[in-house]
Amino acid sequence: MTEGQFSAIAIEDLAVRRGGRDVVRVPRLTVPRGRVTGLMGPSGCGKTTLMRAIVGVQRIARGRIDVLGAPAGSAPLRARVGYMTQAPSVYADLTVRENLRFYARVLGAGDERVDAVVAAVKVPDRKGQLVRDLSGGERARVSLAAVLLGEPELLVLDEPTVGLDPLLRIELWNLFARLARGGATLLVSSHSLEEARHCDDLLLLRDGEVLVEDSPDGLRRRTGHDNLEDAFVAVVSEREAVPA
Amino acid sequence: MTPRITFAISARVLRQLRHDPRTVVLLIVVPSLLVVLLRYVFDGRPQTFDLVGPGLVGLFPLISMFLVGSITVLRERTSGTLERLLTMPLGKLDILLGYGIAFAGFAAIQATVVSVVAFGVLGLDVAGSAWAVGALAIGNALLGMALGLLLSAFAASEFQAVQFMPAFVLPQLLLCGLFVARDQMAPALDLLAGALPLTYAYDSLHRLAVDGTLGARGTLDVVVLAGAIALALALGAATLRRRTA
Numbered sequence: 001m002t003e004g005q006f007s008a009i010a011i012e013d014l015a016v017r018r019g020g021r022d023v024v025r026v027p028r029l030t031v032p033r034g035r036v037t038g039l040m041g042p043s044g045c046g047k048t049t050l051m052r053a054i055v056g057v058q059r060i061a062r063g064r065i066d067v068l069g070a071p072a073g074s075a076p077l078r079a080r081v082g083y084m085t086q087a088p089s090v091y092a093d094l095t096v097r098e099n100l101r102f103y104a105r106v107l108g109a110g111d112e113r114v115d116a117v118v119a120a121v122k123v124p125d126r127k128g129q130l131v132r133d134l135s136g137g138e139r140a141r142v143s144l145a146a147v148l149l150g151e152p153e154l155l156v157l158d159e160p161t162v163g164l165d166p167l168l169r170i171e172l173w174n175l176f177a178r179l180a181r182g183g184a185t186l187l188v189s190s191h192s193l194e195e196a197r198h199c200d201d202l203l204l205l206r207d208g209e210v211l212v213e214d215s216p217d218g219l220r221r222r223t224g225h226d227n228l229e230d231a232f233v234a235v236v237s238e239r240e241a242v243p244a
Numbered sequence: 245m246t247p248r249i250t251f252a253i254s255a256r257v258l259r260q261l262r263h264d265p266r267t268v269v270l271l272i273v274v275p276s277l278l279v280v281l282l283r284y285v286f287d288g289r290p291q292t293f294d295l296v297g298p299g300l301v302g303l304f305p306l307i308s309m310f311l312v313g314s315i316t317v318l319r320e321r322t323s324g325t326l327e328r329l330l331t332m333p334l335g336k337l338d339i340l341l342g343y344g345i346a347f348a349g350f351a352a353i354q355a356t357v358v359s360v361v362a363f364g365v366l367g368l369d370v371a372g373s374a375w376a377v378g379a380l381a382i383g384n385a386l387l388g389m390a391l392g393l394l395l396s397a398f399a400a401s402e403f404q405a406v407q408f409m410p411a412f413v414l415p416q417l418l419l420c421g422l423f424v425a426r427d428q429m430a431p432a433l434d435l436l437a438g439a440l441p442l443t444y445a446y447d448s449l450h451r452l453a454v455d456g457t458l459g460a461r462g463t464l465d466v467v468v469l470a471g472a473i474a475l476a477l478a479l480g481a482a483t484l485r486r487r488t489a
Contacts, residue, residue: 055331057327057330058488058489059489075333078331078334079333085324089324089328090323091260091325093260093263094263098256102255105252106329108333130263146328
């Protein structure tokens, strides 16, 4: 029995090298199935690189990543894993519907899925309007909608809530929770620690290393701070006070 | 490879073009205007027009599809949509064929319009069939697209991609025999021309214009062209990497 059968993602001894140094080092990490796991950390800490490694688009120096029981990036996973990049990967010179219908056809999803994701993500759906005329946040939502089309078992979402108004942000976190209740696994990155409270589990990444792997409540108990941002600061300063 | 996905990609590429009507008009009208220009440049020497006309009619699609192809694929690479596609359950062949079908379809329209203007309106006279010239033009458009797709991997911006036209296509145009017969060039250049795909594209058109049929030599040209398209697509496929640094 491999760990992959119990966890959505299992990482062992992972290193990603860039410019002669390890930009991500993860000796061991598992992400449970059916939950929303937040990948938190400041920009530049390696969140995107780690996500890319999990999706299998990142060249890695060493290590092993199992996703849903198969090696990361292997062909059978492509229909089961959905990846939303940080930059909205949609065609600026097509309308919202044309973008989504295209991705739906590639994924083998019907037009009713397009209607469903447009409603779920509240994608602006103004007739004939090209994606390039949308705001940054609106484009990000089109990109998110495209990932949801194929109903993947694992969703890897790189900063899906950045630049959105607070109301919409809450709605998206509620949507993520609903998807997890429906059996999907979500790995969601954010540089904003105030979003940590929406996650079932937290991973705090700093300088390419996972400092914290805990639930929000566990972290609160462990540090004695109710505010998660304070809790993170406590963990980081405690670690940096002790020379390695 | 999955036909559903291949055609979805073709339809998407054409839809992107449709949202850019000015580019479509330029792609279709400019070659015809250039042939009109050529006709009156050679006003006093109609036999020269008949000699170089088919070459230009057949090579325009190569040049324009090289540009459109390289920039469309470059945008796909830089916008992240290519990376997203490669994380989805599709084959690289779907992407290549999807682009190929879309551009061949568009090139067919382009070649038809310029052929009607050249042969119908301007009275361009070829010994061979005008249909054959049109068919070669579509083949050349595919070669242009395949080369553009391949070279887009080496461009970091649209500025660089556009520069590949004078850097990569223009020398081939100078060496292909259109301006000066190859046997009058410096021997080294003649040898170099023999290694460039555009030479074969031009030579096959030239056979049709002068001899009226492809003949053995022209048939060989077409085989070399088909090989060049396949090679450029294979090399292009190698630049579509699922895993990057």
